[in-house]
Amino acid sequence: MVEPLDPEMFDPVCPSSAMPIQIGDKWTAMVVICLEGGPRRFTELRVPLRGITPKVLTQTLRAMERDGLVTRTAYDENPPRVEYELTTLGRSLLTLIDAARSWSRDHLPTLLEARRAHESTPRPALLQRPAP
């Protein structure tokens, strides 16, 4: 048996939402990370992706399937069982995701600090002219 996914895997309040890098659509990178350890079921994916609605998860998975990032396997049992698994192509995104994570670890605090500093200082006149 595979280990269950950690429900705290992704923090909804994490500043990564400010990260200037995005892989695929909003949830794509998180799905890839969830599938890194092996195939997962639909309901299983919903746990760490707190807040995702079934509609949006379906959309995300269908788009990823269309692009050859995941495969979908349905087992005719009941209750029904469907498993999603990364393809080689999908797995190739992991290096990119790692690069994005490294960038964030190294530079996101700087960006957030710049943003914070900017918010608290009113924008100066576009052209600084000598006072009359």
Place this chain on the structure above:
Amino acid sequence: MVEPLDPEMFDPVCPSSAMPIQIGDKWTAMVVICLEGGPRRFTELRVPLRGITPKVLTQTLRAMERDGLVTRTAYDENPPRVEYELTTLGRSLLTLIDAARSWSRDHLPTLLEARRAHESTPRPALLQRPAP
């Protein structure tokens, strides 16, 4: 004098729009690339970014300035002159952009082929059951 930017630098019909990686907003990565060689003026940036409207370019640059990716320097001459330049933080995005470009070079054709193949094959029933 710095070399002018190549008007053909970015192809509007380039499949990179299908690229599952995005840096910042739609134009951010292109602006970073334009600024790689040194400071550029507003009007100068509009050339390779064919089709960008001044409003959107302003929005993009303001957001980048807020996040500490570029600096804006206005010279009180006329006609007015304003120069945008990458900060160290902005420059740090270049490695990420290169990683994204490498991924695209290596894998985007595969993705596009998967997509093309998928479009031409109707989605099978979600659960394959034996025919009655």
Place this chain on the structure above:
DNA sequence: GATACTGGTTACCTCAACGATACCGGGATA
């Protein structure tokens, strides 16, 4: 019969990004 489980679907709505178009202010130049 009622209820639960899985893996969805459907209709509707909201909001932000993006784009099209027009206009502006100040100085230099003709």
Place this chain on the structure above:
DNA sequence: TATCCCGGTATCGTTGAGGTAACCAGTATC
């Protein structure tokens, strides 16, 4: 007087990603 240049603004409209809420089919179990 008129026109051009530069670096923008102002206003409006479109589009699509994403979210909310409700519903569904088939089977099993109570």
